[in-house]
Amino acid sequence: MELPLLDPVDARPGPYACAYLDTFRDIPDPESVIACQGHRALVEEVSDPPAHDAARFSALPDVMPLAVQHAPDIPYAAVTVHRVAHREVGEPEELEVDLQAGRWPSSAVAPERCHRWSGPAAEWPRGATEIAGELAELVRRCGAEAIVLGGEV
Structure with a gap:
């Protein structure tokens, strides 16, 4: 996902110090501050104050609150994997894989139909190639x- 807002952050190597602060007592809007190598990379207003002030120092910047605020219509592909046990009938375990596309958060129900693959868990390596191809096509x-x-496996 490309967000020009985050270009100043992307232009600097980490590690990053990220803080999301409710600054309402001092200035009217809550802020996010991202810094690296002793310099501010980005200071940006956030639309809603955070539930609690948060700060993190890590190799990758914590930009999720800004991404959600500035890119609310993100096209995505979702993949879920579940193990299905057939203990009562003595058949081997199966894996079920569902693939579906949508736009977050604007679609409660994805506009595309759900693609499903299921097969014996023991054949997963062979099925993975087929699923990866279907996922690549869905993404495209x-x-x-x-x-x-x-999911859970």
Whole structure:
């Protein structure tokens, strides 16, 4: 995902110090501050004050609150993987994989149909190639800027 707002942060190597502060007592708008190598990389107003002040020092900047505020319509592809046990009938375990595209947060229901793959868990390495191809096609077709992975295996 490209957000020109974050270009000053992307232009500097980490590590980064990131702070999200409710500065309402001092100035009217809450702020986020991202600094690296002793210099401010970005000071930006955030639309809603954070639930609590937060600060973090890490190799990658914590830009999620800014990304959500400035890019509310993000095309994505979602992948979920679940293990299905058939203990009662003695059949081997299966894996179910669902692929679906949408736009976050504007679509509660993704506009594309759900693609499903299921097969024996033991055949997962062979099925992974097929699933990766389907995912790549879905990403290309919907212009996904993010891939969201979930499930339990």
